[in-house]
Amino acid sequence: MGRSVSLTARLALLFAALTASLLIVVGVVLGRAVEAHFRELDAHEIAGKLSLIENLLQRTTTAQALATLPQRLDDAFVGHAMVALLLRDDEGSVIYALQAAHFPAAQLAGEMLPAGVAMWEGGGQQFIGREAVFPMPLSGRPVRVLLGLDISHHARFLDQVRTRLWFGISGAAVIAALLGWFAAHKGLAPLRRVTATAQRLTAERLDERLSEDDAPSEVRELVEALNGLFERLEQSFQRLAEFSADIAHELRTPVSNLMTQTEVALSRARGTDEYREVLASNLEEYERIARMVSDMLFLAQTENGKLPGAVETVQLADEVHALIEFYDALAEEKGVRIAASGDARVRGDRLMLRRAISNLLSNALRHTSQGCTVDIDIAHADDEVVLSVSNPGDTIAPDQLARIFERFHRAGPDRHRHGEGAGLGLAITRSIIAAHGGRVTVKSDAGLTTFLVTLPVAGRA
Incomplete structure (x- = not known):
């Protein structure tokens, strides 16, 4: 597979295409406006010439005026090399002709032009014309006036305008592409820095960070x-x-x-x-x-999210009392009492929740001073259930509280000596509670350490 086009090139091409499209639309509108303007001028020119001819015919009221009509027409159209004129009487006989060769052969043979303004080409030139009928005052008979106008200069001008527009649009598109490439290149500089930073990342250099100050x-x-x-x-x-x-x-x-x-x-x-x-x-x-x-x-x-989900309603008080019976011998050996109060129902896996509470109770028994009591309390707080396990003993340092749920972590050498645990119990407890949509926290102050387990009530889990 070939190499894909870069985002900078795509933006530059898109910018050039949009610019060219806009200029093409502007060029087409401008070209049509100029063409319509020339058509209007030509129509006005033809109308003016026909008005002139009509005026000359209206003034031909005598035989002498009729005899001088050709001369008067020649005088009227002196310097009008773009005009072709053909006058016929009602019998089709030509009574006056001026550059008649510019007319098509059909009109020279006597055929009338289509109604309105007609267009034709001849001799590499373009013409527009119009045919009108005016009465002759002297005889009262109609005169057919066929007028043609050479518009080749207008057509050449329009062709030049179109050519220059296309060259201008092409040049503007190229310039727009260059400017678009430059703007995109500068605008995408943060992405290149992202790439460069990602390429520098290794297991030994994970402290690299991207600057957010100059990022758009x-x-x-x-x-x-x-x-x-x-x-x-x-x-x-x-x-x-x-x-x-x-x-x-x-x-x-x-x-x-x-x-x-x-x-x-x-x-x-x-x-x-x-x-x-x-x-x-x-x-x-x-x-x-x-x-x-x-x-x-x-x-x-x-x-990896492979723990089973909530499958049954668990009565926390029943699980706590079962664990108290299980740890009763150990508590008696250490001279420690276990007291429990409260009840609530949650939705979850019974064995996993029992393991989580067992880890907290076992941890409390290891670190409770002889003759003291481990208190387990279950209470409702809004739409949640809070289970707390409190034990008097050595206060955990504040800097150790944040790490107490980490694997293999122990709050201090003095606590390490209390048992042979590997330091995974609290990490397991946190994982179990998190899998049930809850959270576990700890606080330790004035010789009292309390673990708080918060779980959704049975209806919300």
Whole structure:
């Protein structure tokens, strides 16, 4: 396939075509106006000559005047080389002729011209003519007057005007094309800068941005959209790099543990119980790796929109009480109470919503001080349902709150020591809630951390 015409060339050609079309219309209108003006002048000239002839005939009232009529006609038309004249009596006899050879042969033979103004060509010249009948006062008989007018000079002038118009239109179209190309080239400069910036973009140079100051209004939205795209690309690449580093960091510990324990076990011969202990320890590390891989696969599914949609009405209070029973032993071991209040119905996948709430409750139990209470509250707010999970404990720093839902992120080393989680639970919770059309936020102040889950009510989901 051949190379397509550039946008600059297309705009230049379009500008030239529009200019040429406009000039053609103007030229046609102007040409017809000039032609109509010449026709009007010629008709006026013929009418004037016929009036002159009629006046001379009306003054021919005597035999002497009739004898001098040819001389008077010659005198009247002295210097009128463009005029042809033929006078016939009622019997068809020619009584006066002036440059009669300019008339067509049919009129010379006595045939009358068509009514009105007639046109003909002869000898490379163009003529218009008119035939009239005037009475002769002396005899009372009619006289046929055939008058012709050479309009070749008018035709040549019109041809010259048309030729010059075409040359002028062609030159103007070329100039318009050049000006259009220049204007389009300057106007599309922001697009060329967009192309140049996009060509410079690499995985290592995602911080390039387009300038919006000199961009015209028609291109500014495109520039803003592309800058937003570059921003999202940079953030995505940054998250991908951080995610890869986090995966390597998280997998390094269990893999290192497995290698160390295996090397120690193989360093010398051991008994059956010792090998069983090593295998049990390795199994714990394998389970940790398996949970981490499963969680990462789950997050990948949420990013690709493969989570199931809302399929049933979920009674949140029932799910919360079921989770309280499940975590009751762990809470008792840690010396922590769990209190729940409120109820509401939402539309969604029961197992996924239970997993999201379970992650929040598990996180709260890990970080709640002994002897304190984890409060779970369900309430209505306008057309939404708000489920809050609050636990007293260490306050999360404000700079960590914005990143707490990121993968593998922990609010601090002190919180990392509280459990063996990989840092994916809150990221999974956010993905599940987002898949149900809701949102999850967190606030931490004065030793109290509260996670707020907002979901549409059952009728709006």
